[in-house]
Amino acid sequence: MTRRRQRQSEGLSAREQARVQAAVTTALAALDKPPRTHGTELVPAPNRQLEPATQSAETTAESPESHRDRHGRTRNPGWRSLAHRNRRQLLPWKATLAVALSGYLAALVGWVTGESVLVGQITTATCATAVMALLIGLRRKHTHPYWGGWLLACAINGGAWITTTAFCGTSYPLLVWLCASPCLLGLRWWRHVRHPSSATDTDNGTGHRGAQLLHDWATNAGCSGGPAPGTRLTNLTPYRYGYTGELRLVRGKQSLADVQAALPRLSTALDVAREHLVVEEHPDGPPSRLRIQIVTKSPVTTAAYFDQPVYRDGRILLGPYADGLGDASFVLHSDDSMESGYVLGSKGSGKSRVLETIALTAIATTPTVVFYLDGQNGASSPLLWEHALWHAGPDDAPAMLRSLLAIKDYRQLYNRKNRLTGFTPSAELPGILVIVDECHKIFTDQTAARWADVAREGRKLGIGILAASQVTTLDAFGGGQQADALRSSLVSSNGIALRTASKVQSTVFPGLSVDLMSLPKLPGYGYTVDDGDDQHRTAPFRARWLIDAKQAAGRDEPLPDGIHTAEDWFAAVAPNQQLDERSAHAAGAAFATRHEKAAREQAELDALFATASRASASRVETGRVDDFTEVVVPFPDLPNLPVFDPENPDGDREAEKPVNSPPADLSDAQYRVWDAIACGVVRSGDIADALGISGTRVRVLLGELVNAGHIEKVGHGRYAVTSTHRQSEGSRV
Known part of the structure; x- marks a missing residue:
């Protein structure tokens, strides 16, 4: 006990001062709370700040010996006001008064009854019980040793004085002990309850x-x-x-x-x-x-407008971090390379706006051209579809891929001839940023390997791929053995994770262990994935709002000065895109005829809706339904649909391809193996080759998945996903 007291009496280190001061401040704050009357509703105090003239009048009317305190009550200055201002400093003396009354009361009872020994024994037991109860309470509340030891020392001192007084009665030594105790033990308390130097x-x-x-x-x-x-x-x-x-x-x-x-x-x-x-x-x-x-005052609670494209040291600044310390960025260029990336986000997460911000900044601040592939034929981002140097849908994606491979081969020869080992963007050799939106409809099992080659080898030649989708499973990257290689090439450079509808989606990003489902429903709010440099932070950010014309028109007030719509930005910078002549020649006829093809598609689209509009107007004017049947409206060919058999209404459902729903309790390694099996890589050797890990490690992971019931062995060295993780195609979200 003596050693413990010595340790507790020693001064605290600097790192403990904040916690000690915090505990004291919390206790003091509790004393400042206004009294709450039971059963009555608290009413806010009225505003007591008066105009200068009114305040002077009321001050004159009041008695010069009265004033109002901070609660609005009238107080007379004097000893009561002094006691109230020093109520914290008087606490040790109040405790001493309570101890004195208890000890003298016990001595009085012993003197009156003549049983001072018995009274002393009862007092000793009571004080010991109180000290033990205090010790248990301090341990349960995990009180800091600085204050816990002090309170325990005060309790032991007070109990010892009460017990001694009960046995011996009153005496001058006991009175000196009583008066000296608060002077010594109260020093620690008074050091932390000094009057503030100023009201602020x-x-x-x-x-x-x-x-x-x-x-x-x-x-x-x-x-x-x-x-x-x-x-x-x-x-x-x-x-x-x-x-x-x-x-x-x-x-x-x-x-x-x-x-x-x-x-x-x-x-x-x-x-x-x-x-x-x-x-x-x-x-x-x-x-x-x-x-x-x-x-406490987040800079991303309200969206910050996109005021200008910012490119700094190879990085595109996306928006501020949630704590206001810096901006999140997308690495467009590193040492002699052009980087790729992947954006994950569900519907309403702001994924398309992030893609538009990156494309706009790349075009406006660097010698870069944008190729745009959209799995929804331009519906994902009409702005990128209109202003990209070359746009294409799923049907034309193979032609664009062949052109990119041809450009890659040409630039390899260019680097060899000029003895270059990397890529530096310039007007003579601009970078090519290929944005692949809804990539699960673009990447296929047949093309995944070639897309992976473009992502791996194109970075040294000025070709980068920025893909985006709502999922991160291997089927979003084409499935098969090359899907994981393509996914790794995109995610390792730039990963942007926005809010998703599945917890499993975040496991594919290295160094990201947050639940993306729990992110707030704020467009553009998410995380960037660690790319291995010193500037990255594991903190959420929110991309700046690149507002479009429709959103601007829906506002009740005009846009702030210096803020322009996305349409205005793209109209100003997109015409500056220019691919070098040799790369354009290598891209072939598909690139050379892109404008004619786009004009032809737009004319067909305009004719489609113009014809439909005339037919609808004719039906309204004549009031005849059969007038509409005389108009032939061209429409894109639909895929071959199965014929409905009334005798077997469930026949089509049996032919539906099951869609696998990933389990939520898998580690990163288990998830990659499970995802490979779900995409059709079912043999252990093929899984090892596809994921780039050893066969022994694959067999261990397969055993864990089998024991957990997530997969089942269907043959020698062959596995399949269990039926509990399958759902019909129509239930996919």
């Missing part, structure tokens, strides 16, 4: 908010059974958008991934929105120390 120290509320966060972390998050047990929040300091601090982990038991996975529960522990908590590696500390930002 207590009026701004900043200290109370930070103290509350420290208290909530200690009691709700870092406590035993909390979402991050054993962790400590230290060095919490305010900054422009909230608070920043350090998070100390339990070494060997916790990591950054564990804390990020616990963010939804940490959100409730601190009573802070999930998107306002940012946890990442500390820039100057060891792995056991993380940096945490608790945002």
Whole structure:
């Protein structure tokens, strides 16, 4: 016990000062709360700030010996006001008064009854019980040792004085002991309850908010059974958008991934929105120390307008991070290379707007041309379809792929002739950014290998692929043995993960261990994937809003000065795209005749709807239904549909191809093996070749999946997904 008291009496280190000050501030804040009357509703206090003239009049009317306190009540200055202002400083003396009354009462009872020994024994047992109850309470509440030891020392001292007084009665030595105790033990308390130097120290509320966060972390998050047990929040300091601090982990038991996975529960522990908590590696500390930002005034709650394209050091700036510290970026150019990327996002996540921002900035700030492939024939982004140098749908995707391969071969010869080892964008040799929207309709099993070649070899030749889809399974990249190679080539350079409808989708991104389903429903809100450089941050961001003309027209007020619509931006910069002559020649006839083909398709589309509009107007004027049947409206050929058999209405359903729904409890390695089997790679050797891992590792993962019931063995070395993870094609979301 003596050693414990010595350790507790020693001064605290610098890293403990913030927690101690926070606990004191929290206790002091509780004293400032206005009284709440039971059964009555709290009514906000009226505004007591008066105009200068009115205030002067009322001040004159009031008695010169009265004033109003901060609660609006009239008080007379004097000893009561002095006691109220020093109520915190008087707490040790009030506790001493209670101890004195208890001890003298016990001595009086012993003197009156003549049983001072018995009264002393009862008093000793009562004081010992009270000290034990205090010790148990301190342990349950996980009180900091700085204050827990102090409270325990005060309780033991008070109990010892009461017991001694009960046995011995009153004496001068006991009176000196009683008076000296608050003077010595109260020093620690008085050091933390000094009067503020100015009124602003207590009026701004900043200290109370930070103290509350420290208290909530200690009691709700870092406590035993909390979402991050054993962790400590230290060095919490305010900054422009909230608070920043350090998070100390339990070494060997916790990591950054564990804390990020616990963010939804940490959100409730601190009573802070999930998107306002940012946890990442500390820039100057060891792995056991993380940096945490608790945002109170987020810069991304409301969308920031796209005011100008920004390209800096090979990066396209997308938008601010949620904590306001910097901007997320897309790496367009690195050392002698042009990078690829992948954007994941479900409907309404802002995926198309992110693609448009990247394309617009690339065209406006660098010698880059944009090729656009859309699995929905231009419906995903009409702006990119109109302003890209070359656009194509699923039917024309093979022709564009052949042209890209021809350009790649030509530029390889160009580099060999000029003894170049990489790519630097220039007007003589511009970069080619191929945007593949809804890529699950563009990449096929037959073309996945060639697309992978373009992504791997094209980066040194100025060709980059930016794909986007709503899923990350292998079938979105063509399926088969080359799908994983294509996916890895795209995700490893630039990965942008927006809100999705499936938790499994985030496992494909390296270093990203967050639940994308829990992201707020804000367009353009998501994460960028670590690309291995020092500028990346594991923090959510929100892309700047590239507003279109329709959205601008729906606003009640005009756009701010300097903000232009997406149509205006593309109309200004898109005509500057110019592919070099040799690359255009290598692209062949498909590239040379792209304008004629686009004009022909647009004319057919205009004729289609013009004819339909005339037929509809004729039917309205004549009131005859059969007039409409005389008009022949051309329409694109539909795929061959199965013939409905009334005797076998369920026959078509039996022929439907099942769609596999991935399990939600798989590790990254298990998910890749399961996804390969779901895409038709069913033999263990083929899986090892497709994923680039050893056969032994594949067999171990297969055994784990079989034991979990996610796959089943259907033959020698052949596996299939179990029926519990299949659903019909019509139920796909």
